[in-house]
Amino acid sequence: MDLLTNLDSFLNRPFISQITFFDLFSVGIILIIAIVAPTLIQKYIKRGLGDKLDHSNVELASTLIRYLIYIFAFLLILPFLHLDLSGLFVAGGIIALALAFAAQNIVSNFISGIFLMIERPIKTGDTVIIGSTWATVQTIQMMSTIVRGFDGIYIRIPNSKLFTSEITNLVINPARRFEYTIGIRYKDDAGKAIAIIRELIDKQPYALKSPGPSVYVDKLDDSSVNLMVRVWAPSLFWWGLRTELLWKIKVELEKNGIQIPFPQRELWFNNILKTDMKTVKAPPIKDIPYQEIEPQSKIGKPKPGETHDW
Template identity: 35%
Template sequence: MASRMVVRLIQKIMRRAKMEETLVSFGGNLLRFGLYAFVIIAALNRVGFQTASIIAVLGAAGLAIALSMQANLANLAAGVLILVFRPFKLGDTIETSRTLGSVEVITITNTQVREPDGRLVILPNNKVFTEKLVNVSAAKVRRIDLVVGIGYDDDLLKAKRVLQEILAQDPRVLAEPAPAVQVLELADSSVNLAVRPWVNNADWWAARCDLTERIKLRLDAEGVSMPFPQRDVHLHSAAPSPA
């Protein structure tokens, strides 16, 4: 009865601290088992049993189990750190070296991510916590990075003006930070322009697709070419050798 009261009190404190329910449940179970073990050992010691040998055996058994389950324990420890430090939460879109998608479930050993095509990816927490992790949902605004190539014979200033007009006409493009249209590089077959508007995070994908389509249609209508990589081959006839 006393152990239940202690466990409930600790869980209540953890909930007031706004910890994840998974961590609250795990912490409560861990504390409960620890209290049970303490009570049993104390009772055996009270009736005259030598508990030192029991503790030594349990310690050796625990060490053997820990060595044989290193990967699982690493996932367990990483899961606790994820739930405590909260680098992401349910519903966030995250990108790892293995996947990109929305977080659906966070357990003490793994994180489940739903990819855009509907597949559910189950990631070990140790991999999530130790490898590169990008929380796409963390920022309210996000920049779209587009590269638009125009021909060397096209009017560069006209192309920049057209691109700026396209951005100004889209209500999703934010005034601050200001969108940018700049010459990125003089490539082999084209002059590449960097088109970088900022939008709200929720609008990023739709705005990116719409702007890409509008840029293509508008540049076609304005007579600005978008060349593809090409190579010129020059053939030279060799002079006949003297007989």
């Protein structure tokens, strides 16, 4: 009993002002829990929901829970500090109002991050178009999203702006289609060209069979017969197949004597134009020797009635 009495007396002994050792011990326990708990919860989320949620959404959920734990721990610590906050209510209300205006963008970004986590329009690694920016999503955070443009530049987009922007996700669908318009000459065999292109597409390992490709005559243009080529490919290999196949089609068509034409214009006259060209002989030009022409400064001004024969 004496040991317990002494321990209770020690814990309730004032350390600083009204703060006792028990208060310090309680604050320490709360801080340790606030530091350790988010890590344990993050591991549990990754194990339990890692297969169901995207990595970026797991990170968002972990960050949100961490912030909530920090706020809850702060509220638990306040009573142990024995702070008299009654005098700060009026000033605190004014400060809170000022902070609300100053932090509205922060709150907006935070809430938008939560909605992005719930709606999940994008995830890490997706190729997207945000406004006029083509980029790959690198990280989705609570306040902002980091994307990398095709030129290698990293761009930070606030979540509030991202949430209200038009987002085109190029890889959310497992398959994606691309198309070409290929012109051939009128004298070339369009059926043969279509057969060559179809055979070439069938040899491509990433060209999907279902939905299958389509090749057909699309338009009779001024200088060419235009063939439309449409191919479906997995989203991950879409760009590589699109760039590689076009060059192979050009090479294969040229091997078979099918040329890609250039614009030409043929002029045709209904009546034969007749011209009557006459040779006109120009009159001889009298040459005046240089030495016979003297500067006027040497001759002087002509006298009245005097003329010069040049």
